[in-house]
Amino acid sequence: MTLLSHRLLPRRLLLGAAGATALASPALAFPDRVVRIISGFPPGGLNDVVSRAMAQVLGPILGQNVVVENRVGAGGSLGATMAARAQPDGHTLWMGIVDTQAILATAMPNLPYDPDRDFAPISFVANVPFAFITGPSKPNIRDFQALIAAARAEPGQITFASWGVASTSHLAMERVLRQQGVEMLHVPFTGQAPGMNAIVGGQVDCMSLPAGGAEGVWRDGRVRVVAVAARERVPLYPDAPTILELGGTLDAGLWKAIYAPARTPAPIIRRLNQAVHEAMRQPSFIEVLRLQGAVPAPSTPEELGELQRRDREAWAEVVRATNAFLR
Structure with missing residues (x-):
């Protein structure tokens, strides 16, 4: 088609073609x-x-x-x-x-x-997905049921770390605790690493954190993964049950x-x-x-x-x- 032949096109088609060219141009120029x-x-x-x-x-x-x-x-x-x-x-x-x-x-x-x-x-x-971990402060707590039983026996005495108030690390634990009808004491930190260090050092009892963040200290035996928040078991921790398996509803990460x-x-x-x-x-x-x-x-x-x-x-x-x- 020559340039002159555009005169033969209906006006609505010309307008549509111009509009399409204008619409496409940002993507054609991106990124520069x-x-x-x-x-x-x-x-x-x-x-x-x-x-x-x-x-x-x-x-x-x-x-x-x-x-x-x-x-x-x-x-x-x-x-x-x-x-x-x-x-x-x-x-x-x-x-x-x-x-x-x-x-x-x-x-x-x-x-x-x-x-x-x-x-x-x-x-x-x-x-x-989140992994729920326990550390050396409570050596007898080796699974999720034992963690909840300890919290029920000592309301507000079992502690959990997070990387801040209103973070997912904080709220995921709170949501599980509310479903189980128990209370723990929240100990917020300024990041995931300080919270993890407190677990490994025995200053805090448990924590929820992204699954990969616990793999190293779990593998060398410094923490235990007692549950995961996922629809299915996480391959990193094949023996850790899901919260769903344990009767909860949390599968969010x-x-x-x-x-x-x-x-x-x-x-x-x-x-x-x-x-x-x-x-x-x-x-x-x-x-x-x-x-x-x-x-x-x-x-x-x-x-x-x-x-x-x-x-x-x-x-x-x-x-x-x-x-x-x-x-």
Whole structure:
């Protein structure tokens, strides 16, 4: 078709073609520089490990360098706020977790961002199951039933660590305890590693944390894994029963998902969704998740948005019931 022949096309078709070209152009031009993934948690932690594994495989797929930027503070909300306020052009991504995208909306009344309005979902990444561990402080507690029996016999005397008030580590334990009708004393720390050190050192009795985080100290016998929060047993700990097997209902873990700032053009969101899904099929990324007891779980943006809303409602009940508010 020559340029002159365009005069023969109906006006509505010309307008439609122009609109389609305009719609496609953002994706065609993207990305034209370095892409960054913001992580709201410290280097070396689980979120950082997954973010860097994603960056490594995503870069070649997008044809640009992808870097990780750690912006730590306020339970991840500092990094989330920075990501939400970034230019909505697809060059800034956010590795969100259930804490930042679902829990803090209830737990932090003055949250400086709105998880629904300020982010464009791209794809779910993975659900990392929790392991419930006990340490040397209570050598006679060797399984989940014994842990609950001890808490029932000594209300408020058995202690559990977390990486902060209203974190998933805190609320997952509270949810299990409420189902069992027992109480423990919560001892919050500033991160997963300090909490784990307190368990290994015998200062605190138990903890819930991402499954991969306990593997090293479990393997050398310093802690016991008494249960996991997953639909099925976790291959890392084949002898540890699930909370479901033990009569509870908790099968939630620490989920991770990729977002862009709100108002990022739809063609770029589609391009990123496709690229992230391809990245999640790479063997190196699958292996990183395997070491955490998880597997890749790609989704549509719509599915991720629905999951976020559903989990916000579910965890809000636990936050209110336990008064786990951040002032």
